[in-house]
Amino acid sequence: MRRILLSLAVVAALVTVPSSAQAAGTGPCDIYASGGTPCVAAHSTTRALYGAFSGSLYQVRRASDNATTNVGVLAAGGAANAATQDTFCAGTSCVITVIYDQSGRGNHLTQAPPGGFNGPASGGYDNLADANAAPVTVGGHRAYGVLVAPGTGYRNNSTNGIATGDAAEGMYAIFDGTRYNGGCCFDYGNAETNSRDNGNGTMEALYFGNSKGWGYGAGNGPWVMADLENGLFSGVNAGYNANDPTISHRFLTATLKGGPNLWSIRGGNAQSGSLSTFYSGVRPNVSGYNPMKKEGAIILGIGGDNSVSAQGTFYEGVLTSGYPTDATENSVQANITAAAYATTTTASPFVAGKAVSLRATTGCCVTRYITHSGTTVNTTAITASSSATDKANASFYVRAGLANSSCVSFESRNTAGSYLRHYNYQLVLNANDSTSVFASDATFCPSAGKNGQGFSLASSNYSTRFIRHYNNAVYIASNGGTNAYDSATLWSDDVSWAVQGAWTP
DSSP, rough: OOOOOOOOHHHHHHHHOOOGGGGGSSSSSHHHTTOOOEEOOOOSSBSSSSOOSSSSSSEEEEETOOOOEEEBBHHHHHBBOOOHHHHHHSSOOOOEEEETTTTTSEEEEOOOSSSOOOOGGGGGGOOOTTTTTSSEEEEEEEEEOOOOTTBOOOOEESSSSOOBBBBEEEEEEEEEETTTOOSOOOOOEEOOSSEEEEEEEEEEEEEEEEOSSSSSSSTTOEEEEESSSSSSSSSSSSSBBBOOOOOOOOSSEEEEEETTEEEEEEETTSSSOOOOOEEESSSSSSOSSSOOOOOEEEEESSOOOOOOOOEEEEEEEEEESSOOOOOHHHHHHHHHTTOOOOOOOOOSSOOOOOOOEEEOSGGGTTTTTEETTTTEEEEEOOOSSSOOHHHHTTTTTEEHHHHHOOOOEEEEESTTTTTEEEEEEEEEEOOOOOOOHHHHTTOOEEEEOSSSEEEEEESSSTOOOOEEEETTEEEEOOOSSSSGGSSSSSSHHTTTTEEEEEEEO
C-alpha cells in the first residue's frame, strides 16, 4: 500500500501583532502587560489571548494529501474559527502541526525533536496531536484543544525573550483536569534548549498529573506542580507537601511563577471562582535550585529531556517576562472564567451503562458489527435471524473511559469484566487487569464520523489512530502508513461506526 508521508515542514503564520491603538477588547496578555509583566509567548488553539489579535492560532495538516491550512479567529480577540478546520479536514484526519505564538516574538510550537528520549515518529520526533480529538466550546463557539497522548509533544528550542538563568517569569495554562497520568511529564513552560536533562534548575514548567516519583500533594492526585528538572515540586520540600491539593476541575487553570529564590504555584476552576495559592515562598530546600539555571526553550506535553510517557489536554497558556503579582493573576483568572469554556453539547449515544452495538458504515459492510469470540475481535454480519450467542457477542456496555472519563470504554455484554482494547494495534477482548496500560489501551474518544456518518473512535493513547475494520479484522489505524490496515483507501468509511441499540440489551 502507498504510504502517506508526513512532512516535517511547517508554514509560517501571518501574525498580527497587537497594539493598544487597535484594542478590540481585553485578553490575558493585555492584563499581564498592564501589570508590567508582558507575555513573551502566548499559545492557544481555542481563542485569541490579546484583545486585538486577529492572526492565525494554529496550523493543521490533513492526511489525504498532506496539505496544510491555518486556523484563525472569528473576530479580533475572539474564539477560533473552527469551521475552517472542520471544512478542511472533512472526510480525512488532521494533525496540529504548529501552535502559533500570538505575542509577535515568533515563539511557535512545532513537532518536538528527539532528545534524551526519542519520540515514536520518524527520526525520533514526537507524534503530533489529532486536531479533532479535544472539542470544546468557548463563548458558545466550537473550538478544539490539543489532546496529548503518550508520545505526543511540541517544542521550540530557539526562542525570543523567554527567561534564562535566574530571571523572573510567570506562566499559566488551562488543562483538562480529568485527563492525566503518572507518566513523565505533562508539562508546559520553560525547558532546556538541547532537549536533554542538563541538571537541577535548568527548567521551570507547569506539571499536571498524579506522578509520585518526585513530589506530590494531598490525596491521590492529580496535582499542579513545578517541573524544575530532576524534581517535580509541590512546595519547599522534596516529596510530600500537604498544602498542594488534589485538583481535577474539567477545565483547570494552573499558574507558576519564579524569580530569585522565590516561586509560587496556584490553581482554580477555569469556569468559575478564584485562584487558590498552593505554595508561595523560597526555592526548594534541595541543592541546585537556587539560583536557577533556566535555558529558555518552550515545551508542551513532554519533559525537558523529551520524556514522552505523559498524557493530558491543553487549551491555552502563556509565558511572561517578570514575576506577575497575585492581583494580575486574579484578573487573568476572571478573564478566563468570562471566556466560558464548556464541553460540547452534541447528543451522544455513548451513555454510561447503556448497551450498544457498533455497525460498519462502509458500503460493502453495512450489516457487519464489531463482535468477539473469546478474545478475538472482528466484524461479523448480524441480522434478526442470527443466533443469541452472536447477538450477545456484538453487544457491549458503554463505560466511562477507564483512562479518561471524558471518553469511553466498551465492556463485553456477555463476558463481565472484559473490555475491547488494542494490543499491537489490533483489537482484542481482555479481562481488565487494573493496570494503567490496560486502561489506556481500552479507552476510546468519540468524534463525528469521518465520512459524515455515526462516530469515529480515537485511541486514547494513540490519538491519530481510530478503530477501523479491515478485511473483517479490527485495528486502531492511522490514515496512511506502512501497515496494510493503515491504507488511506476507504479509511474515512472504515473508521466511521453507526452506534445502535444493542442486539442484546
